Amino acid sequence: MTTATSEAAPRQKLRDDDPDANLRMNPAKVAIGIIGMVVIVWALGNMFLAFGYYPEKFGSKIVIGVLAVIGGVGGAAALFYFLNMFVEGLPRRLSEGLIPYAFVLPGLALVTLMLIYPTFQTVNYSFANSDSTAYVGLQNYRTIFGESAFWTSIGNNVLWLLIVPAVVVGLGVVVAVLADKLSATGEKVAKSLIFLPMAISFVGASAIWGLIYAYNNPGQAQTGLLNAIVVGLGGQPQTWLAISTAKLNSILLMVILIWLQVGFGMVLLSSAIKGVPEDTIEAARIDGAGEFQIFWKVIVPQIRGTVITVFVTVFILVLKVFDIVYVTTNGSYGSDVIANLFFNKLFAASEAGQATAIVVVLLVAVIPLIWFQIKHFKDEEAG
Amino acid sequence: MARSLMKDGRPRSPFSIVTMVVLALLWTIPTVGLLVTSFRSRDDAATSGWWTALLNPFSQSWTTSNYEGVWNGQDFGAAFLNSIVIAIPATIIPIMFAAFAAYAFTFMNFPLKELFFLLIIAVMVVPIQVAFQPMLDFLGPNGLGISGQYMAVWLLHTGFGMPLCIYMLRNYMSTLPRTIIESAKIDGCSHYQTFWRLVAPMSMPAIAAFATLQFLWVWNDLLIAKLFLNSENVTVIVALQKLLGTQGQGQELLTAGAFISIIVPMIVFFSLQRFMVRGMTSGAVKG
Structure with a gap:
């Protein structure tokens, strides 16, 4: 906190003294911000594509995992850093209006890409054929x-x-x-x-409960807990998951x-x-x-x-x-x-x-x- | 009335004690059965129930060969590594994006804010199945061509976890004292600095809560892993599902495989239970 205060205080002062600060653009910040974002997106995109196309070049999967964590987290942080620098470099009035979107839109864009766009596309596909190449009207619903x-x-x-x-x-x-x-x-x-x-x-739980519902032929020892209880009480073993009654x-x-x-x-x-x-x-x-x-x-x-x-x-x-x-x-x-x-x-x-x-x-x-x-x-x- | 009292002075309730012991046993027995069976030889497991081994522990031949068999023979070793490589980035990356968005939703005012946030709340409930066919196209050979790779799965989990993460972090951030944020602004901190130096560290409890839940979801997920990973990159859950599909032989390997798949979530659970509870009580709806 204290360092932030001492660093930032002169800048604040400068702004107050300078009546044009609201209108002036800082071209260096804008340029570095744009270049930084482009470089980060380009580098991350290539790194991830390289993981996809040439996984063998990285030696082992652990290397890929570590690089992905660093790239993903560091990349996102750097992206936000340059985005912030770009917006701050713009004239102050514009910058204050844009900063909220710089913070919100990356997350919202991912939600849009992964959930909102697919929702509409799914509705669209539901009127198309089995490989989504031609419309078939209501045929799928029928x-x-x-x-x-x-x-x-x-x-x-x-x-x-x-x-x-x-x-x-x-x-x-x-x-x-x-x-x-x-x-x-x-x-x-x-x-x-x-x-x-x-x-x-759910898969692990199904494996666990498989041991409870297991069935062996009558006469054999029942290894499933439920059948063991049923047989112990004088009943017949059942194939539980096949009973639809x-x-x-x-x-x-x-x-x-x-x-x-x-x-x-x-x-x-x-x-x-x-x-x-x-x-x-x-x-x-x-x-x-x-x-x-x-x-x-x-x-x-x-x-x-x-x-x-x-x-x-x-x-x-x-x-x-x-x-x-x-x-x-x-x-x-x-x-x-x-x-x-x-x-x-x-x-x-x-x-x-x-x-x-x-x-x-x-x-x-x-x-x-x-x-x-x-x-x-x-x-x-x-x- | 000779009702005994507990240390804190409340009366002991025999009914509660008996019922809770029975329930706790019922809830534990299935998992114990799995653990015991995973250490029994194939013949033992096929000819007697696991509880006989527990009643007679010394007349049993205990073995770890199931674990060796499933780790090497069924590639659970590789799958285990895949699960880790998938789960860690898929937990951390959405937090980065969501934390910035949550900051803006909490501390900034801007046009369309209300609409954007209602959108986030609405998509929390949308079933993720809507995404599969469009995303198979988008990430597949005719689109980005990354379907089958880790990256596809990271992206999907990031997108699907995002609404809940934004929602949880925003709820938490709105409980933070606004005066601190305002004094940082007066000190000349930009929003970016305020976020990193103040809000992100103060939001750690909520971040940890979401991280715990998201890690468990990603680790335990079958659908996305099955549809979007090729056979080299499958997770332990997919490997276990394949093992469940093979009938008859390999029963003894199945239990060891299942235990391998649940050991990491269990460790996470026991060490981070506190955060998990907090995450759940702050709303854990996920579509």
């Missing part, structure tokens, strides 16, 4: 809406959406409330253990996601519950309310906002659930979901038109959520 696989997937997605977010919120609240009643150490350990699966990938296989897959996500719900809900003022609970207790009544009538209304946040976040995640289904059943035995159907249309069947049409269906489904997000944000800003 095809997917005419396939029973699509409607099975929609049905399964609805089931996932009805069950998983609600169970995550419910279990999250139960765990948060009960953990709150444990000793400090007990609470910490219990919460860590339940939170831990959050770090595990009552959507059992889908529900067993949902268990994996619930196992992964309860920790997330618990963490948010727990901090909300701890934020409930003690005196509101105490007042209810004095009025003779039981623990159960206190929970429903005092605590729940005060954590409503967090409950909705957890619900919506898990809802968005479930809407696009893919990995778990893909690596376990890949949609067979009536367990397909929309994101897996999309992936197989795009990757296995190379039907870009139909795949993008499926994404458009997903997009339509998230429109209410976009509205919700914006409303939520505006409420928070206002409150």
Whole structure:
């Protein structure tokens, strides 16, 4: 701070003395800024293209990784440095108007390139053929809406959406409330253990739960925990993930996601519950309310906002659930979901038109959520 | 009433203790099963459940051969390196861009600010699937020609992580005292200097929170890695997915592979849990 002050003070003074400062341009700064940006973009572009085209020239992947980190981070910093220098070199009035855009636009440009442009392009592709070379009108929509696989997937997605977010919120609240009643150490350990699966990938979790759902022929020792229990109780071993009766296989897959996500719900809900003022609970207790009544009538209304946040976040995640289904059943035995159907249309069947049409269906489904997000944000800003 | 009290004076709740122990066990058993199985020989794992090994640890032949097999034979060593090379830049680069944007959204006023920020909030919810076909074209042989390389995946994760990162950092920065920023301005600091000397260091907790979440997302991602990386550059998650696809043989390698794939996120989790919790409580919606 002090060095900044002593360096900058004379400059500030100079500006005040100089009535033309607002209009004058600093050509050196502008020129260095432009040249600097061009050089950085050129150098970074070439470095990254070289990684792409001639990875063998760098010796090992570690070298590429280290260079990428330095290039990416240092490059971005240098880019902003020269951009800033360029804008500062412009006449002061112009410069002050432009600086915010110099800060915002690089990030916004990436978002535009990676998310906004593709959204429109995807809608566009959904009216085109399988390799996006000619328009076919509504043909893709007719095809997917005419396939029973699509409607099975929609049905399964609805089931996932009805069950998983609600169970995550419910279990999250139960765990948060009960953990709150444990000793400090007990609470910490219990919460860590339940939170831990959050770090595990969907693929890793599917491998873990594969050991639980594993099936061996009757008569052999059952190595899957679930079948071992069933056989131990005198039952027959089952190929769990192949049973579509009552959507059992889908529900067993949902268990994996619930196992992964309860920790997330618990963490948010727990901090909300701890934020409930003690005196509101105490007042209810004095009025003779039981623990159960206190929970429903005092605590729940005060954590409503967090409950909705957890619900919506898990809802968005479930809407696009893919990995778990893909690596376990890949949609067979009536367990397909929309994101897996999309992936197989795009990757296995190379039907870009139909795949993008499926994404458009997903997009339509998230429109209410976009509205919700914006409303939520505006409420928070206002409150 | 002989209810025992805890050290802090609150009554002990036997119901909570029993329920939480049961839940904690239920949540831990699957992972323990994986860990135990990964150290068992192929024959042992095929003929008895992993829990028998845990009940009789000394009559077992424990082995690390599964790890050797999957690390060398299934190229998990190379995949592990790929995962690191992908995850670190894909975590740091978006923060650079997002931090500058968040600074402008918090401390500057400019036309279209509101619209830009609402756009950021809206795209947080847009499913990333919208990007795949257009980006396969854009990054593929007819476009930039980098699909299959690390760079394609860095770019995609940077773009997809950006809205959340801008949102989280802006929320945090708006809690910083404005007077400090204003006094820096009076001292003659440019915005660039104020950002580097004041705002970026003060925002470290939020940056660490986002970094933890983004690292886990990138490391654990299957979709982007599978679509945009060629076979030499695949991550451990893709390697594990391929191993899951091969039925029957290699069961014993699968468990070791799965454990290799989750060890790094677990270390990150245990060392940075604090930041992760903070990140989540400050909003972690990602499309």
